Amino acid sequence: MELAKAFEPADIERRWYPEWEAQNYFAAGVDRSKADNFCILLPPPNVTGTLHMGHGFNQTIMDALTRYYRMRGHNTLWQPGTDHAGIATQIVVERQLDAQGISRHDLGREKFLEKVWEWKEYSGGTITRQMRRMGTSPDWKRERFTMDAGLNKVVTETFVRLFNEGLIYRGKRLVNWDPKLNTAVSDLEVVQEEEDGFMWQIRYPLADGSDSLVVATTRPETMLGDTAVMVHPEDERYQHMIGKMVKLPLTDREIPIIADSYVDLEFGTGCVKVTPAHDFNDYAVGQRHGLPMISILTLDARINDNAPEKYRGLDRFDARKAVVADLEEQDILVKVDKHKLKVPRGDRTNVVIEPMLTDQWFVAMSKPGDDGKSITEKALEVVHSGEIKFYPENWVNTYNQWLNNIQDWCISRQLWWGHQIPAWYGDNGQIFVAHSEEEAKAEAAKQGYTGALSRDEDVLDTWFSSALWPFSTLDWTGDEAIDAVNPLLQQYLPSSVLVTGFDIIFFWVARMVMMTKQITGQIPFKHVYVHGLIRDGEGQKMSKSKGNVLDPIDLIDGIGLEALIEKRTTGLMNPKQAESIAKKTRKEFPEGIQSFGTDALRFTFASLASPGRDIKFDLNRCDGYRNFCNKLWNATRFVLMNVEGHDLALDHQQLQGGACNVPEGEARLKFSFADRWIVSQLQRVEQEVERHFTDYRFDLVAQAIYKFVWDEFCDWYLEIAKVEIQTGDEAQQRGARRTLIRTLEAILRLAHPLIPFVTEELWQTVAPIAGRKTHDSIMLAAYPRADLSRLDETSEAKVERLKALAHACRNLRGEMNVSPALRMPLLVTGGGADIAEFAPILQALAKLSEVQIVADMPDDAMAPVAVVGETRLMLKVEIDVAAEKIRLAKEIEKLEKQISIAQGKLNNEGFVARAPAAVIDQEKQRVADFTATLDKLKPQLAKLG
Template sequence: MELAKSFEPAAIEGRWYPTWEENGYFAAGLDTSKPADQSFCILLPPPNVTGTLHMGHGFNQTIMDALTRYYRMKGHNTLWQPGTDHAGIATQIVVERQLDAQGISRHDLGREKFLEKVWEWKEYSGGTITRQMRRLGTSPDWKRERFTMDAGLNKIVTESFVRLYKEGLIYRGKRLVNWDPKLHTAVSDLEVVQEEEDGFMWHIRYPLADGSATLTVATTRPETMLGDTAVMVHPEDERYKHLIGKLVKLPLTDREIPVIADAYVDMEFGTGVVKVTPAHDFNDYAVGQRHNLPLISILTLDGKINDHAPEKYRGLDRFDARKAVVADLEALGILEKTDKHKLKVPRGDRTGVVIEPMLTDQWFVAMSKPGEDGKSITEKALDVVQSGEIKFYPENWVNTYNQWLNNIQDWCISRQLWWGHQIPAWYGVNGEVFVAHNEEEARAQADAAGYAGQLTRDADVLDTWYSSALWPFSTLDWTPEYPAKSNPALDLYLPSSVLVTGFDIIFFWVARMVMMTKHITGKIPFKHVYVHGLIRDGEGQKMSKSKGNVLDPIDLIDGIGIEDLVKKRTFGLMNPKQAAQIEKKTRKEFPDGIPAFGTDALRFTFASLASPGRDIKFDLNRCEGYRNFCNKLWNATRFVLMNVEGHDLALEHSQAADGSCPATPGAAPLQFSFADRWIVSQLQRLEQEVAQYFTDYRFDLLAQAIYRFVWDEFCDWYVELAKVQINGSDDALARGARRTLVRVLETILRLAHPLLPFITEELWQTVAPIAGRKTHPSIMLAPYPEANPARIDPESEAKVERLKALISACRNLRGEMTISPSVKAPLVVAGDAAELAPHLPYLAALARLSEITVVDDLPADSLAPVAVAGETRLMLQVEIDVAAEKERLAKEIARLEGEISRASAKLGNESFVARAPAAVVEQEKKRLADFSATLEQLKPQLAKLGG
């Protein structure tokens, strides 16, 4: 296989991914003979079936794929379980909009016909995100792909609901929930966006029923006062203690409501008096439960005032009612004042309308009720983390997990939609409830209960997060008979190894998977939870269409022209001014569009950004840098191939554990230099680091380590050192260099494969046969490199570090004396001749020296500058322009003295030392030490020149 002259990622990606998938390389391992600790499983957080890949997906999936490829190469049974989520609200909205464009509503079609339309849409657009995942090089077992609405998962959803209902852990009740008045459904907290907006705080006087005084309350939602059932004060507030238990007249109504005392009130905020509307505020609802207050709902499900309010307001939209209420309060003279006020407004993320806390009949999972074993599902979820059975990485996210579970409310699992898992409950005409697997079973229950009337199925569906909570075992085809009846995948992969997720869904998904999996199967869903930050733009801003800062990972892979990028970013924006601003910003930021970086460069960028923290700033310059890294690796491979192909690499020599190659009878001699042993030693250290970074989920350090070794150690140093041996007269050393070059390169490719799948496969197919290591059809099936401590060679490492210092000293001298790179110069070295001897061939070649003379000491009368490398002193034997050199040294000394003065002043400033971060102070100390050391070298040189 001939290697192309340049790295063209598109051609490589288009060739290799189909090859991997068609040959079944992603298939789950089901070898039950392997030890339990050799099973690795990871679950894909199921993306929206009708969605598209965004930067968060790209980042998350790069990490998951790197782990999967790593453990696959380590020989583990490996499963990356893919699948998509039916995304109840999002998908239904898309299809309803399509129908709206035709002048049709879902109610015109009816439920059955509407669901047919949704399934048609799912089939049409459902594969978009999985096609994009393939472009990213991900390697899940596509043959095991699941969908949260497929028949198998639907059966498990129903089974779990029936089971939890029978255990008393699922119930139906009237509770306060987030309600979207446009969608006419309850929504989860995750589907509510809290946006800071300009509003008002209205101060209203509530008169005491006996007419003796008034109490002033402040509210941002005056229309809800129509549903007030109390006003409250703090029990220790001396201003109002005497009023507790009295009644006030609720303005605009004919009702009287009590003054109650509750510690929830903040005495320091406002007037210290708070109105209580239990049916329209979550905090008020809790107060109402404590004080047995009536719940008066004054809104219809579409956000209009209902018949529980005074007649004049009935039928008004809630915001029109607000205006009317304020006007009437003002007319009565009891609106004390109106202040401008910044407030958090909850809006539906899909509709943008203000979410209303609404009292409705819903289905709930009881989070704190003890089960048959005496523990609630919440307690079980807390226990498995506290015991260490489930571990979080980084560990601090345990606090977020615990805090939510320790303050948890019952989970509303019903949604007033048509698309989703329909709730398996049937009702009789008088409200009888029969929960069953199917209507036949419900009918049997009804007959047994003596009810012979008609049954009507509950029209609601389950919250999308309910079916997602079952993902760890439903995707593995769990059955109610488990564990007596099982299957190899369930045995091997429950619990899975690690869940890779963002911190924003620890509550909604992670905790719920733990609760449901532990309760239903008795097992934890996963052993580790790796929590990463969220991708933001280079300025730390959240990526959003309205800000025009969204990046599409596919555009970074393929590239996109500026015109197409502008169209993409402004598409669908109704506000022309906003569109113009986004266009201007885009053209300024990307005047030439976005170049094609290729998948590998993007993946390496994602990995390099995966450091602990909440936010990850995506810097496009990193993509550029890692594309250059891919080019560097490509060109280094071409160099190695050109220098080893057709040459004897002495592969017939067997290699001992310590890396030595004993003489093989009849074979050409082979010798490894200290440079060869050094790069192999460094490789072992890299392999140790890489293994640890995979274990610790430190993908940023993993990327850094591979980058540093490939670019700095292998390409910039070892390749240059190897050239000296290859071009030398010693055939044994040349063979050692060639063999080391190709063997180290082949190992690098396997090490980097989990992060850079495409380029490593392409290069490995050419390099591995020459290196004598092509025993697998694909690099992804080859064994992952493991460190051999016996091959770590501190002596050779010390020698190369000394050689680097000598070469760097010579290069600095050449730079100081402005000697052209094309000119070879003679060098005089003062040091131990025997100790320096092995270094001299490399030094001469890499420092561009015509000859090297080793002496006991440098001539005292020479005017040439001297460099120091450890205990060795070096001097180039070239003519010196004394006047120019004196001027140069004088300028440099003056600059250094200025830097020393500034650093000393900073460190002498007690305020700076006390307030500056410790790292900044240490950096300043190091600068001072470095400037001082350099100054001490230059002063004698200037003195020698008569300066």
């Protein structure tokens, strides 16, 4: 196929992805004769979602690994799928119904769920379509959804097993409660935001009237549910009061004064009110001291009948105002201070989350199972033993810390969309957990209950079903005979590596380890690669409210300024905020965002994948890597122009040491030192890339490929090969052409996992000419592996010397301000035998008319001399001495002024004290650079007299 003149990523991407998918290239490998299997699980994105920068980053890494191991000859499976996202999805569908004036309760559960499935079928594939735009290569035919029938069976089987083992129970515990959604929510769905609030100090009188205590609280309305006042056991101020009773203001109750080391002696008054039913810390205190749990809120956050009558029915914040007013009226409100506090808000509804005492289902995290070990202990052991390894290793500490301080896991949600809990209740409160209603009735009959059964209306936490992802997606059944003949389950559990952000180590990673180990007896994955989170260029979290969100698809396709502004401001309720974001966007992207193409974006993501918590996304890198793709395109066109239609001696016998194994004079191929050098460098970069893939250092993979392609192959070898083709004999020309095409073909395979589209397009033309075994796609070709026998240190040293000489010549031209268009002779002395060999190349690289090897430099020469080892170089050029003296004098004066300015800043104590370290270092470097240049120019001026 003929290669287009210009690199146009959109055309390439539009053609190749449908072809890859149609040809089923992404299919899971099931060749049992292969020794190696590679499997990776897609963290299932919400079915409601769209692709964001975090997805793009995460999926680039996963796809690079999958393509790499597929080309290495492994059986590969990248398991895709989406999560039903219980809360998020239910909200979306309820909003649609609200717009029609309908509530889910109007429809009833069954009809509402039909609406949810309709919506899922209509728009649930958005993110997977966008993944295709990113060039990802999962086995789409194995795509799973956490509400699929097969996965639903796995969820039910797991719940029933854990219940029968005593590891799932129902109980009344304190949980995060969203009063708007009327459901428990996980910690991950709660955002802690710092807000302005108040600290109220309230006087609690002792019951005997002898004294009083002053407590401090940020939530005065909850005092209606207080069951104790707490002081530190070592606080001398209150020792005599411990064990006494106080009158709880605004109520007719008396509560005890207790001592607990949880109290901070230095905070507030040193007295703390205890409300076990409405505060997680207080709940733990209540458990330790056996305090009653008095809930004073309804599920929609109104005051209930456990509070005095005058407050009943009030919204919690209205109740706060009423309580504060009554405290003031009774003259027991001592003080009110402004106070910064962390407020927990629901990430979906933005309402303040309430700790609420409700009946929920829990997984017992610390209770021993049938084998005598808790699921937490097993999860800790597999990491401690090295069965599961974290990359970077320091994330093990985060994993261990959470598991060592874990609480029982609340797995029930008061929703309709999700896996309904497989539990049925009798009229007498008995619970029957079973796979089906028929099984529950049979179990009830065994226990002597024959009345009606009603199913639990709650559903399971989304994280429960996603915790089963490593084996539920592989069609695990729980039947040992069936599972033993499931090839994918046998090959791909455990999977090879999990790629994830550090923010869900607790919520997903640890739970997958616990559940997979408990249910299947195996670990879910061997490695966990933990990456940072994508931030904007200033390190800020990307969010709609900040107006700094970037859409990966917009970076691929480009987007105009007005369209970008509309995208960033749509849905914002505050006009001033929208105006501010629009202004910021116009300043940052005055012409919108240009189209970079998928490959440039992927290369950017890979280059940013260094260890650390935060990853600053720099749009300039996209531009740089689009230039890289363009460079590769143009390099390929150059190679093809020089090799197509020429004899490359591809039918020749095996080469030995860079020369043919045929008698002298009959050789059809001769390989120069430069040919042997680039092949040697290729082996080194292949070795380096393999090491970095193994270590999950994708930034170093990108860096190694970029440096080799741009610096070594394009900037040096192509220029050298051009000279060899123009000046060499036929055997040398064949050697150069063959090296060009073979090296380029290897480069394309080497870079394919990171930049799949451009490499596929180029490889289709290059591979047949290179004489490689042809495949329908580059992704089926072998990944380059280093052959260390082809390392050639002699040629490497020779090219390094050539580079040094070329750099010296270029520096001489720069020092003398010689026009790039002007060619002139180079005088060389003390050069050794290689100068003659280098001469034609130096002429091309340094734009010389000739290279003259002389015994000594002319005594009267005014031009500067460069020294490379024992070699001295000088450009032979007629100098206008007077003009050159003026030029040098002006340059020296300019440099001295720059040094004086920079040195003045460094000598200024105020500047040094205020300036960031990076700025000071920059000024120091400026002084060093200017001084070095000055030291070269002064001798030149002195030489001119």
